[in-house]
Amino acid sequence: MTTYIPALTIPSNVFLNPASSILLPIALGTSVGFGTRPSKAQKTYLALKQPPLHPPPWVFGPVWTVLYGLMGYAAYRATFTGLSPFSSPQTIQTTKHSMTVYTIQLGLNLVWMPLFFVAKRPIEATADIVVLLGLNGYLASLWGSIDSVAAWCHAPYIAWLGFATYLSAGAGYLNGWNLADKEETRDDVKQ
Template sequence: MTTYIPALTLPQTIFNNPAFSIAFPIALGTAVGYSARHTKRTYLSWKNPPLRPPPWVFGPVWTVLYGTMGYAAYRATFLGTSPLNLPSTIAAAKHGATLYTIQLGLNLAWMPLFFGLRRPIEGTVDCAALLGINAYLAYLWGTKVDEMAGWLMLPYVAWLGFATYLSAGTGYLNGWDLSDENVQKKSN
């Protein structure tokens, strides 16, 4: 179990305001998504596993998930660190804030890893790590800090399970090589 690590944790001011706590991950995710605008064409050029959603699904889904996780982070951190709570609840809330910050960094790294650098192994490992961290974070927040925050994380955890499947499936079906040369060679 990690603990609260101030140097690896977003400032408390981000968690103190629900609107900012929701908007912050949405803004970061939008910036990363915008920087990788050409992913639709790339995504469609790769062999993808069954149940692959159309590209237009990802923007709305991630926007909702980022907003939901931001609100969960607000609830767990702001409410959980109230001086009226038990020391164990405050410690769990701070621990969760560190995990939330780490997972947000991993989340934002996935698209550049997978689409920018075309590193499907690293992208799949990143996604699997996200799944594990967020499953634990949902458990931690839901059982030790704020039950609603834990429940709010479950759609994100479910989507991360699906995203891990898509990452691994795409990597596997393309021989773990997503370079333009490999994709063109396989399509000929």
């Protein structure tokens, strides 16, 4: 079990406020998305050999916005329920552990896009998302013991992470784990 690490954990007052808990991952995800220059990331995405069932690039923004919102709401529910004065000491401890795991997984989530599209490191990005998927399975388990609604709100995120892991590993493999030369040029777009 992960320990509660206050210095590495988003403060509980963020989790206990539904608006801040929901908006924090949306704002951070949006910032990373724009920070990685969306037009350049889209060009790279379009230049990659992709595995079957890959979605068009415009799908990712709306999907991640909804998933970040659900993730934030789940964090709010689990923290609000788990830190209730009526909760057992074990539930409070589990909730604090889950807050640390949530913070770590959010950091790993936010690192994936710069790793894949800016640093063009598909091996590291795929390792990141595999760890992210495992952490979120563990987090859903923790939240399930605190609040079943929180765990179910997290389920779509875990499903999408599974699909994103397939896309990351598939694109990495199909492109020889080397994205250094993968960027669509104007001539490629016209053809």
